[in-house]
Amino acid sequence: xxxxxxxxxxxxxxxxxxxxIKSEALVRDCLxxxxxxxxxxxxxxxxxxxAALAQARAADSNPGRGLLQGVPVGVKDxxxxxxxxxxxxSPVYAGHRPAWDAPCVALTRATGGIxxxxxxxxxxxxxxxxxxRNPHNPAHTPGGSSSGSAAAVADFMVPLAFGxxxxxxxxxxxxxxxxxxxxxxxxxxxxxxVKALSDTLDTVGTLARSVPDAAYLAAAVSGRRQLIIExxxxxxxRIGICRTYEWKHAxxxxxxxxxxxxxxLGAAGAQVSEIKLPPTYANLVQAQCDIMFFExxxxxxxxxxxxxxxxxxxxxxxxxxxxxxxxERYDAAQMLARNCRRTLGxxxxxxxxxxxxxxxGAAPAGLKMTGDPVFNRTWTLLRTxxxxxxxxxxxxxxxxxLQVIGAxxxxxxxxxxxxxxHQALK
Numbered sequence: 194x195x196x197x198x199x200x201x202x203x204x205x206x207x208x209x210x211x212x213x214i215k216s217e218a219l220v221r222d223c224l225x226x227x228x229x230x231x232x233x234x235x236x237x238x239x240x241x242x243x244a245a246l247a248q249a250r251a252a253d254s255n256p257g258r259g260l261l262q263g264v265p266v267g268v269k270d271x272x273x274x275x276x277x278x279x280x281x282x283s284p285v286y287a288g289h290r291p292a293w294d295a296p297c298v299a300l301t302r303a304t305g306g307i308x309x310x311x312x313x314x315x316x317x318x319x320x321x322x323x324x325x326r327n328p329h330n331p332a333h334t335p336g337g338s339s340s341g342s343a344a345a346v347a348d349f350m351v352p353l354a355f356g357x358x359x360x361x362x363x364x365x366x367x368x369x370x371x372x373x374x375x376x377x378x379x380x381x382x383x384x385x386x387v388k389a390l391s392d393t394l395d396t397v398g399t400l401a402r403s404v405p406d407a408a409y410l411a412a413a414v415s416g417r418r419q420l421i422i423e424x425x426x427x428x429x430x431r432i433g434i435c436r437t438y439e440w441k442h443a444x445x446x447x448x449x450x451x452x453x454x455x456x457x458l459g460a461a462g463a464q465v466s467e468i469k470l471p472p473t474y475a476n477l478v479q480a481q482c483d484i485m486f487f488e489x490x491x492x493x494x495x496x497x498x499x500x501x502x503x504x505x506x507x508x509x510x511x512x513x514x515x516x517x518x519x520x521e522r523y524d525a526a527q528m529l530a531r532n533c534r535r536t537l538g539x540x541x542x543x544x545x546x547x548x549x550x551x552x553x554g555a556a557p558a559g560l561k562m563t564g565d566p567v568f569n570r571t572w573t574l575l576r577t578x579x580x581x582x583x584x585x586x587x588x589x590x591x592x593x594x595l596q597v598i599g600a601x602x603x604x605x606x607x608x609x610x611x612x613x614x615h616q617a618l619k
Contacts, residue, residue, distance in 0.1 A: 196222065197214060197218055197219045197222040197223075198219070198222040198223045198225075198226045198349050198350065198351075198352075199349050200219070200352065201352060201401075201402065201403055201405070201406050202261075202264050202352040202353045202401060202406040202409055202410065203403075203405050203406055203409050205219055205263070205264050205352060206260065206261065206262060206263070206264050206409070209252075209253075209256075209262055209263040209264070210256070210257075210262060215249075215253050215263075216249040216250075216252040216253050216262070216263025216264070216307060217246060217249040217250050217253055219249070219263065219264070219265065220245050220246055220248075220249040220265050220307055220309065221246070221249075223265050223309060223350055223351055224240070224242050224245065224246075224309075226348070226349055226350050227240060227345075227350045230328070230348055230350065231350065233326065233331055234325065234326055234328045234331070234344050234345075234348050234350075235313065235324040235325050235326055235341075235344075236267075236312055236313055236325050236328075236335075236340075236341040236342075236344040236345035236348065236350060237267075237310050237311065237312060237313065237341060237345065237350075238270045238278075238280065238310075238311045238312065238313050238314075238341065239270070239277050239278055239310050239311040240309070240310035240311075241276075241277065241310065244276065245265070245307060245308070245309050245310070248302075248307045248308065249263060249265075249307050252305055252307060258303070258304060258305035259303065259304030259305045259306075259413065260304050260305070260409065260412065260413040260418075260421075261301060261304040261305045261306030261307075261409075261410070261413045262304070262305030262306075263305060263307065264305070264306055264307065264352065264353065265306070265307040265308075265309040265351050265352065265353070266301050266306045266307065266308060266309060266351065266353045266354060266355070266410065267309055267310060267311075267312045267341070267342055267345050267346070267350075267351040267353070267354035267355070268298055268301075268308055268310070268311055268312065268354070268355050269311070269312050269314050269339055269341065269342050269354065269355050269356055269357060270282060270311040270312060270313060270314045270341070271314045271317075271318050271338070271357055271387055271388045272295045272297065272298060272355060272357070272386060272387050272388075272397075273291035273293060273294060273295040273298070273386040273387070273388075274291060274294055274295070274298055274308065274311065275291060275292065275293050275294045276308075277308075277310070277311050278290055278311070279291050279311065281314065281316075281317055281318075281388045282313070282314040282315050282316045282317060282318070282323055282338070283316050283317055283496070283503065283504070284503045285496055285500045285503045285504075291386075293386065294386065295383075295385060295386025295387055296383040296385050296386060296414075297355060297382055297383060297386070297387075297397055297414045298355075298386070300413065300414040300416075301410075301413065301414055304413045304414070306353075306413070309351050311341075312339075312340075312341030312342040312344075312345050312354055313325045313340055313341030313344075314337075314338050314339065314340065314341065315337040315338040315340060315362075315563060316504075316505055316507075316508055317388060317390060317493060317496070317508065318337075318338035318357060318359060318362055318388070318390050319338065319390070319489075319507070319508050319511060320337060320338070320507065320511075320562060320563050321505040321507040321508055322334065322337060322340070322560055322561065322562065322563050323337075323340060323341075325340040325341050325344050326344070326560065327344065327369060327370060327556050327591070328344050328347050328348040328370060329347070329370070329371065329556075329590065329591050329592065330556075330589075330590070330591060332558055332559070332560075333369075333555075333556040333557065333558050333559070333560075333591060334369065334556050334557055334559065334560055334562065334563050334564055335366055335369055335370050335556065335563075336365040336366030336367075336368070336369035336370065336552070336556060336563050336564050337362060337365070337366055337563030337564070338356075338357070338359075338362040338366075338563070339354075339355075339356030339357060339358070339362050339363050339366050339367075339374075339400065340366050340563065341354075342354035342355060342356045342366070342400045343356070343366035343367050343369065343370040343372055343374065343400055344366075344370055346370070346372045346400045346401060346402060347370035347371055347372045347402075352401065352402065352406060353399065353400070353401050353406060353407075353409075353410045354399070354400045354401075355397060355398070355399060355400075355410075356374065356397075356398050356399065356400050357384070357387055357395060357396065357397050357398065358376045358395075358396050358398055358569070358573055359390045359391045359394045359395050359396070359485055359573065360394075360481065360485060360566040360569055360570050360573055361552070361566025361567075361568070361569025361570065361573070362566070363375070363376045363396075363398045363399075363400065363581075364376055364551050364552075364568075364569050364579055364581045364594075364596055365551065365552045365563070365564055365566050365569060366400075366563075367400055367551070367581045367594065368551035368552045368581045368583070368592065368593070368594030368596075369552065369555070369556035369564060369591070369592065369594075370556075370592065371583040371591075371592030371594070372400055372401065372402055372583060373400065373401050373402060373403055373404055373406070373407045373580065373581065373582060373583070373611075373615070374398065374399075374400050374407070374579075374580070374581045375398050375399045375400075375401075375404075375407040375408065375411060375578070375579070375580050375608070376396055376398040376572075376573070376578065376579045376580075377396065377397075377398055377411060377415075377578050377604055378576060378577065378578045378601050378602050378603075378604050379394075379396055379576035379601075380396075380576075381411070381415055381417070381578075381604060382396075382397040382398065382411060382414055382415050383397070383414075384396065384397050389492040390485070390488070390489055390492055390493075391484065391485045391488040391489055391492065392488055392491075392492065393484060393488065393527070394481070394484065394485055394488070394573055394574065396573065396576075398411070399411050403612075403615070404422065404580060404582070404608060404611050404612040404615055405421075405422040405612060407580065407608075408420045408421060408422050408608045408612075409421060411604075417604075417605075419605050420604060420605055420608060422608060422609055422612050424609075425612075425613065426609050426610060426612070426613040429462060429463065429464050430458075430462075430463045430464070430545055430546070430610055430613055430614070431463070431464045431466070431543065431544040431545045431546075432458055432463050432464065432465050432466075432544060432545070432546055432547070432548050432610075432614070433466055433467070433468030433540075433541075433543070433544035433546070433547045433548070434451065434455050434465060434466070434467050434468065434547075434548055434549075435468045435469075435470065435547040435548065435549040435598070436451070436549070436550075437470065437549055437550070437568065437571065438470065438474060438475040438478075438571075439478060439550075439567045439568055439571075440550075442553045442565065442567050442568070443550050443553055443554070443568075444553050444554030444555075445554070446554045446555055446585065446587040446588070446593045447550045447552070447553060447554050447593060447595075449585070450584055450585040450593045450594075450595055451548070451549075451550060451595060453585065454548060454584055454595055454614075454618055455548075457617060457618055458548075458614060458617055458618070461617040463613075463614075463617070464544075466543065466544065468540065468543075468544060468547060470540060471533070471536060471539070471540070473529065473532065473533055473536075474533055474571065476529060477529065477530070477533060477570070477571040477574050477575070478567060478570045478571055479526075480525075480526035480527075480529045480530055480574060481526075481530075481570035481571065481573060481574040482570065483518050483522055483523060483526040484523060484526050484527060484530070484574070486511060486512075486514050486515035486518055487515050487518045487522075487523040487526075488515075489511070489512065489515050490512055490515035490516055493508075493512065497512055530574050530575070533574075533575060534575055534576065534601065537575060537577070537600055537601060538600065540600075541599070541600045541603075545599070545606060545610055546597050546598060546599050546606070546607055546610040546611070546614075547597070547598040547599075548595055548596070548597055548598075548614065549568065549572075549595065549596055549598060550568040550595060550596070551568060551569075551581040551594035551595055551596040552564060552565070552566075552568055552569075552594065553565055553567065553568065554587065554593065555587035555589065555591035555592065555593050556591050556592075568596075569596075572596075572598055575601070576601050577598050577599060577600065577601050578598070578599045578601075578603060578604045578607040578608070579596050579597070579598050579599075579607075580596060580597045580607060580608060580611035581594040581595070581596040581597075582594060582595055582596070582597065582611060582614065582615045582618070584615075584618045597610060597611040597614055
């Protein structure tokens, strides 16, 4: 078995462009890794080896198409693909064949990327688990809903993958699997062609093994080349340690990781301070739940009304919760979110980025749930860019992540700051 599958995406793209390696060889190594490991990890919903190799050979014979030339990418099975089935994690859509590529997939192809396959998602990107296991310990959850993408990247099956987040579906599985997850500012990557869950929350993002790689895929499909990390952070990075109003949910490994990081970052030259969020932010987790559940009832109206018998008990219970939320409660939650977004500039007045927990702790044991997104809901609702970094290891050997958060629209600075933090904590 070769080792090209362990290359970073940026390095693979550089070597392919320089003619040092072939895309076909890289894709073959990824496919060999999948063949060796996916029986245990179960990160993939659909792989077409012949099609992937054909794409790679085409990339090798037609160089210079774009940033992703010859680099394989995994696509979460919540995202439409014209040449592969898209099942949204539900038996309702078994064998479903979209008539088009979602824009993020079409732009991956247009910039030379190889769509390697479809990665497993939970049921309609909810918390009802699918088949994927944590690659570090298959008795533990990989998180969700971007479970397959996080596990595939972590296990060196593919260097890049798409995820989506409505509550914590990129940051949490990336943290549990020990990879980098990037949830951009709301709307930075088109969410057209992604099965909708919550119209005002759904966000498309990327998973990789480094911050530059996560930024690279986002740059390729958003057209924002300024996201590419080419220079180190200049000047003194101002980092706000933010325990959030959910700190009581932090497990010992997360508490230790945040405290250790604060000390190391200060020693590395950052300006580190404690940041306390405004009192109104204490209600944002509940507001996010109210908005998500209310909008999910609308987004999944057809499935709820026509195919209720094919939905999991977990999802039916969640839809019942959404049906009980009044319009008045929903409107109040949206108003709170708008008001807090207006004051977000004050939170970042004295810091460039925040550092906060990515999840309560390492991946929980068991495969019946995907973990708690309590540390993600606030930031998704505020629409801020977030980057989770693997920074520590729990006593049981599983990864522990922390997330870097920036002001809305500050994705360039947030990614650059996250990269500096990741390097400092390594």
